[in-house]
Amino acid sequence: MQKSLESQKEMQRTFRGFISGNQVKLDAVPVVKEITDLQVAKMDRFDVLWELTQTNNSGTTITKHNTKALAANYLNRINLLFYNYCLKSNKLEDLPNLKGSVSFYLNLSDEKFISKLDFTCRFGDNLGDQLAETAVSTEELADLKVLRSGYIDLAPRPREIKSNTKISNQELKDVGAEILNINKIRLDNVMQSLFAGSDPELYQSYLEATNMMKVGRRKTAxxxxxxxxxxxxxxxxxxxxxxxxxxxxxxxxxxxxxxxxxxxxxxxxxxxxxxxxxxxxxxxxxxxxxxxxxxxxxxxxxxx
CATH class of the missing domain: 2.60.40.1120 (Carboxypeptidase-like, regulatory domain)
Incomplete structure (x- = not known):
């Protein structure tokens, strides 16, 4: 499908050139002007969608990964200190929620990782003045909260981007199909009836400009x-x-x-x-x- 869209994109480039080079003649016929104006608008939309589907979004995923790695390291250090504090204070009911390692946290799903961050942040807040007894500083707890907020903002983005790209790809195909259908059903007939006999050179230029090579027939470059x-x-x-x-x-x-x-x-x-x-x-x-x-x-x- 990508090759077909690339072929159509090139056809639209030559079609634009044809319209631009013959603007006066085409605009002089209202029905032709109406259809070509419609096609230009659809080709503009096609170009926007094309850019959206070609955008490299890997940077977002990398940022999310790096944020998770940093948050996992902070979480591991703070939870170890909280774990030791609970052992000394005989608060054994919280120990299961404080167990883990950096690799363990990194392998958690977004939902479970955020849940771990939530628990630790709440645990630290609930300690109040006793936080100092754990050797966790207020600055470290504040930093973990910042990382938690940042990760929550980033967590859904790769999924959203994937979904948006899928939607853009589908719309791109739909708009491309509309352009081809309008050419085939409306513009081809109008151009043939108006110009095939009266201006064969213009008509031949139109045929060449709207010809799209079939996938698999592209020649050696x-x-x-x-x-x-x-x-x-x-x-x-x-x-x-x-x-x-x-x-x-x-x-x-x-x-x-x-x-x-x-x-x-x-x-x-x-x-x-x-x-x-x-x-x-x-x-x-x-x-x-x-x-x-x-x-x-x-x-x-x-x-x-």
């Missing part, structure tokens, strides 16, 4: 060969570097051929390097669904 300019033989171990995409492709073919399967649409600066050869730099404009063919001939550093 970049292919070609790297050979010696003089001998025409393959340049072995040549590197094709596309820094923006994190690509360092090594040409290992004995005939010099290469293929790069995945590359997002965009403009890239490419370098082709090989030992004893002059580095070649070039700009590559890659569009979704296209295969850029590069037939590269390299010169040796000494020109021989």
């Amino acid at each position: 970049v292919s070609g060969s790297i050979t010696d300019k003089v001998s025409k033989l393959a340049v072995l171990q040549a590197h094709i570097l596309i820094p923006e995409a994190g690509i360092d492709h090594i040409c290992t073919s004995k005939k010099g051929g290469f293929r790069i399967d995945k590359l997002n649409p965009g403009t890239y600066q490419i370098q082709i390097k090989a030992v004893t050869y002059k580095t070649i730099s070039m700009e590559l404009v890659h569009r979704y669904g296209e295969t850029n063919v590069l037939e590269v001939e390299m010169e040796t550093e000494n020109g021989l």
